[in-house]
Amino acid sequence: MSNLKTWLRLSMAALPFAVLAACATKQPPEPVAVVKPSADQQLAQLFKDSDETNLRLNPINALARGDMRYADRIGDYLSDEYAAAVYQAKQQDLARLATIDRSALSPDNAIYYDVFKYETELALRFASKPLETIQTQLPIDHFYGMHTFFPDLSSGQSIAPYKTVKDYEDGLKRMDNFVVVMDRAIVRMREGINAGHVQPQVVVNNVIGQLDTIIKQGVENSTYYLPIKNMPADFSASDKARLTQAYQDKIANTILPVYQRLKTFMETEYKPHARRVPGLLGMKDGPLLYSALVEQHTTTKMTPNEIHEIGLKEVARITREMEAIKNQVGFKGTLKQFFEHLRTDPQFKFKSKDELLAAYNSIRARVDAGMPRLFNRTVKTPFEIRPVPAFIEKNQAGAYYMSGSADGTRPGVFYVNTYDLPSRTKPGMETLFLHEAVPGHHYQISLAQETPTIPDFLRFGGNNAYTEGWGLYAESLGKELGLLTDPYQQFGRLDDEMLRAMRLVVDTGIHAKGWTREQAIKYMLDNSAMGETDATAEVERYIAIPGQALAYKIGQLTIRRLRTEAEQQLGPKFDVRAFHEQVLGTGALPMTVLEAKIRNWIAVQKASV
The missing domain is CATH 1.10.8 (Helicase, Ruva Protein; domain 3)
Structure with missing residues (x-):
């Protein structure tokens, strides 16, 4: 019994009997009229209920916010029950939204109403057949996939905390959930083979390589074992011994076997059926899926052909601006030769990984000084600059960002890829920082999370066209922030913008026009100063996650x-x-x-x- 209930019981017992009797003789009160909630209140309640359902169905989303209620699981992904629950939830959300009078909402809530309607309708489309079936049968690629996300989640260096004994016990339970999902992925991919929904060979080969890397880590060198190596000093000796044994057993007897099962399946059963054509144009129902993904990632009704043409025009415009800078620095030769000069000249190389990371920290200080000129608000969430984890660095982009927690206890992280260091060059560093950190992803995402008046589905969610579009727009603010004073950094900004323009051409080329992997890589090398390692990783990224790369430029x-x-x-x-x-x-x-x-x-x- 709560203290409040106890107090009420004792207080009533102490009242004089006469007072209680008098109370009993009073006339009953007039009925109180029930006040219908306002439209704003109805909308707020809908957002709250919908968000709670989302967190229950997707525990990782809760974990990312620091909400530990579902920390012992990752979700019932790839099951029929999960798919049905998502579909039903979206239908119910739209039905409730239709009962709310939009014209009676406050201006901001009218905006949130429109966003919620748009996002829920789109989500319902992807939760409906045939799109739900197609995507469920393509559960793993080398860019997104639980097989690489989960070890990072379990490393103690990501969104899942490892500070208490319960945190460690939750980690063990999540491992069991992960194994169920991975075995289920094999079942879904078998269904995909029969239905004609399979990944291309290049994706399969990359996934097999990732699985092999994780398997070869063994137990005590495993990413999954890092929390044991970094166990809090205040744990008791018995807890340390018990958890160490439990993690060793779980990794050896549960985690590594499921990776081996998946690798064997991919090599012997799945790979022979993998697509020869890299784009969705070469897969059954591929054009239908690509059309939906284009809308999802751009939040527009633009067609692949329209986007392809915009890309070609942007490539031409940026090329002219590149020519101007090439001439400004006095380079004698063609633009293609200038690209090769930037790729190979020692003056643009880093001597060590530490030098690369230190250079980004120097840029950080200069950006911070210029921010008040363009922005009214600052963010409280801290952020760090770290190298990309070794077990995924080969197939990752040049950099990416992982958001911090809304309460500031977990920092945002700007991950810099130090793999194949000779391929990483100095031009474009300032632009990359502007995009991934400040005023790009870290600033935009942290600002939303730190604004409690924004509904949670927007504080912690969003769409690629906005978040990546803002990141690319942030790159253009360099001069206004006091950066890009060096012509090579200016060229680097154009080179990064060229990357996003080329994405419009290459992504649509691969998935809507039948381009080959080699054709796409050549196009990127011919039109930018990218190294071959980066260009290859980029093209294989577009093959793996169709449509996502269109969001930036649009x-x-x-x-x-x-x-x-x-x-x-x-x-x-x-x-x-x-x-x-x-x-x-x-x-x-x-x-x-x-x-x-x-x-x-x-x-x-x-x-x-």
Whole structure:
């Protein structure tokens, strides 16, 4: 019994009998009218209920927020029950949303209503057949997949904490859940073989390589064993001994065997059926899936052909600007020769991994000094710069970001790929920091998480067109922040923008026009200063996760177009800090919703005195 209930019971027992009797003779009170919740209240409750269902179905999302209620599991992924639960939840959310009067909402809540409707309708589409079936039968690739995500999650260096004995026990239970999901993945891939939904050979080969790397780690060198090597000193001797034995047994007898089962299946049963054509154009139902993925990642109705043409035009524009910088630094030769010069000249190389990481920390200090010129708010969430974990570095991009926790206890991390160090060059470092860290992903994501007035589905969610579009837009702010004073860094910015423009061409080329892997790699080497290692990893990324790479340029073009509209229409009344607050202040919006919001803001600003 709670203290409150105990107090109430004792208080009632102490009342004089006469008072209780008097109370009993009073007339019953008039019925209290039930006040219907306002539209804003109804919407807030819907968001809360929907978010709670999402966390229950997807415990990793809760873990990422520091919500430990479901920390002993990762989810019932790839099961029929999970698919049915997601489908039912999205249907119910849309039905409840339809009962809320949008016209009665506050301006911000009207925006959130539109975002929730858009995202839920799209999610329902992917939760419905045939898209749900197709994606379930393609559960693993070398870029996304539980087989590589889970060891990182279990390393003690990711979103799952390993600070208490319960944290360690939860980690053991998650391992059991992981094994169930991995064995289920094998079943789903067998179904995919029969249905004609299989990965291309290059993806299969990369996955086999990843599995082999993890298997060869053994037990005590395993990523899964790192929490034992870093066990808190305040654990009792008995707990340390018990947990050490439990982790050794779990890794040896549960984790490594499931990796071996998966590797054997991929090599002997799956690989013979893998696609020869890398793009979705070569898979049954591939064009249907690609069309849906294009919409999901760009949040537009643009077709692959339209996006391909935009990419070609952007490549041509950026090429002209590159030529200008090549001439500025006095290089005698073609642009292609200049690319090779940047790839190979020792002045652009790093002597060590430590030198590379130190250079990024130097950039960080310069960016911090310039931020008040463009932004009104700062973020509290700390962030760190770390090398990409060794077991995934070969197939990873040049850098990526992992968000911190909303309470600031877990920092955001800017991961820098130090694999094949000679292929990593100095031009473009400033731009990469701007994209992944500040004012790019770390700033945008942390700002949303630290704004409690934003609904949780937006504080902790979003879409690629917005988040990656903002990251690419952030790259263009270098000069305004006091960076890009060196022409080689300016060229590096153009080279990074060229990468995102080429993605429009190459992703659609592979999946909608039948391009080969080799054709795509050659296109990227011919049009940029990328090294062959990076170009190969990029192309294989597009093969593995179709459509995702389109988000960057489409989102950036939208944000830049909206800024230009605001600058032209508002003239001297334009405040870049206020514009950025409008873009960032309500979380990650689909492009259609963002456009409506900014244009309404422009109209209000024009009308104000």
